[in-house]
Amino acid sequence: MQTILITGxxxxxxxxxxxLFVTKYPEYKIINLDALTYAGNLANLADIEDKPNYYFVKGxxxxxxxxxxxxEEHRVTGVLHCAAESHVDRSITDPLAFVKTNVVGTATLLxxxxxxxxxxxxxxxxxxxxxxxxxxxxxxxxxxxxxxxYDPRSPYSASKASSDHFVRAFYHTYGLPVKISxxxxxxxxxxxxxxxxxxxxxxxxxxxxxxxxGKGENIRDWLFVEDHVKAIDIIxxxxxxxxxxxxxxxxxxxxxxxxxxxxxxxxxxxxxPHGTSAQLITFVKDRAGHDLRYAIDATKLKNELGWxxxxxxxxxxxxxxxxxxxxxxxxxxVVSGHYAAYYDEQYHKR
Ligand code: NAD
Ligand code: DAU
Numbered sequence: 001m002q003t004i005l006i007t008g009x010x011x012x013x014x015x016x017x018x019x020l021f022v023t024k025y026p027e028y029k030i031i032n033l034d035a036l037t038y039a040g041n042l043a044n045l046a047d048i049e050d051k052p053n054y055y056f057v058k059g060x061x062x063x064x065x066x067x068x069x070x071x072e073e074h075r076v077t078g079v080l081h082c083a084a085e086s087h088v089d090r091s092i093t094d095p096l097a098f099v100k101t102n103v104v105g106t107a108t109l110l111x112x113x114x115x116x117x118x119x120x121x122x123x124x125x126x127x128x129x130x131x132x133x134x135x136x137x138x139x140x141x142x143x144x145x146x147x148x149x150y151d152p153r154s155p156y157s158a159s160k161a162s163s164d165h166f167v168r169a170f171y172h173t174y175g176l177p178v179k180i181s182x183x184x185x186x187x188x189x190x191x192x193x194x195x196x197x198x199x200x201x202x203x204x205x206x207x208x209x210x211x212x213x214g215k216g217e218n219i220r221d222w223l224f225v226e227d228h229v230k231a232i233d234i235i236x237x238x239x240x241x242x243x244x245x246x247x248x249x250x251x252x253x254x255x256x257x258x259x260x261x262x263x264x265x266x267x268x269x270x271x272x273p274h275g276t277s278a279q280l281i282t283f284v285k286d287r288a289g290h291d292l293r294y295a296i297d298a299t300k301l302k303n304e305l306g307w308x309x310x311x312x313x314x315x316x317x318x319x320x321x322x323x324x325x326x327x328x329x330x331x332x333x334v335v336s337g338h339y340a341a342y343y344d345e346q347y348h349k350r
Contacts (some may be wrong), residue, residue: 005076007109008063008083010034012191015044017080017229023056029053031074034083035060038338043206043330044190058250064112071116076126079113080236081106087194089346092288095155102159127179127236128167128243133157134182137291145245145297153289171242179239179334181232182246184296187316188225189323192336194342200259201324202331204266204277211347214286216256219293220293222248224316227309234305248296251313261267265321284350
């Protein structure tokens with residue numbers, strides 16, 4: 001009997017991961033610990049909340065007594081650590097929030113796992129879900145490998161790099177059985193509309209400008225979120241202890257080309273004349289320290305564990321748009337409340 005603690009399970013990737021584990025492994029007990037920040041939303045899990053192997057705990061990963069209770073009461077054997085502050089723009093405005101959750105929160109979780117497992121590490125796993133942004137920024141050529149030196153350049157990526165270092169330090173110093181994966185940009189259903197793709201879908205629906213930072217020449221490597229969580233499942237069960245695995249889509253797009261493709265598909269789906277949505281594209285002031293290019297080499301994961309992305313980007317984007325068009329209530333709920341104030345603050349000066 002495995003008891004797996006998923007942190008941040010009410011967020012974007014965490015909710016897909018929780019759904020996959022709850023439904024694929026009914027014999028596992030899955031505990032979702034989430035603080036329900038602006039990014040956490042229990043509606044993301046409405047379809048599985050009544051499953052008998054699913055438990056939700058509202059709480060913060062920096063709360064050591066709470067973590068100790070959870071480990072003690074539920075006899076946690078595995079951790080899938082997803083909880084984080086995840087948006088680069090917010091890290092520029094409020095870096096310390098990222099230190100608290102991403103660095104202190106991860107270190108607290110590691111310490112509780114170490115104490116609770118008390119050197120009995122058989123059949124235990126502490127898996128940290130991390131990002132390719134720890135490797136820094138690429139020029140026009142090359143890829144990020146598992147061996148690429150860390151070079152984080154935003155407060156977000158610096159906090160994630162720091163948390164990766166703590167995870168490895170607990171492995172080397174105490175023998176804690178850890179795994180890390182560093183993934184490229186995800187997209188798909190339940191993505192909070194502060195990030196480029198869902199923000200643009202929402203703006204197209206409301207005929208609002210599509211803010212493109214700088215000249216739109218920055219490049220990201222996009223992966224459908226369900227492919228990401230399938231990779232996590234494989235690494236969790238078959239990956240080697242102490243190892244790092246890169247996960248990526250081999251799918252590089254400049255931001256401007258991506259948004260043009262999104263506009264083309266949205267026009268078709270909304271029955272608007274071709275070119276209507278693209279007229280909303282607006283070039284705005286660049287993000288401070290904007291990383292030029294991310295590109296993952298995921299050969300190790302393919303060769304060792306046989307994982308490859310299953311979806312072509314155009315198809316994944318189409319599925320994503322359809323999901324937002326069919327879930328307008330979800331979208332309208334998440335853009336009500338604090339979202340308008342956030343949006344004004346981020347974009348009014350640009
Ligand atoms: P998200 O912002 O959508 O969700 C984060 C979740 O963590 C939310 O449910 C939030 O309520 C919860 N949370 C935040 N602070 C918490 C705290 N102190 N205690 C408990 N819960 C807290 O993030 P996401 O995009 O789903 O990213 C999940 C993880 O994957 C993060 O670690 C991120 O760094 C990593 N990642 C994301 C991407 C991506 O493209 N989104 C790519 C690679 C890696
Ligand atoms: O690479 C993995 C990372 O991808 C994750 O670790 C992060 O959690 C996730 O947020 C994402 O980071 P990015 O900064 O790449 O994602 P974002 O959607 O914020 O931006 C994607 C690109 O689009 C980036 O070059 C900035 C640009 N952009 C973004 C927004 C929100 C715009 O041009 N306009 C915008 O309004």
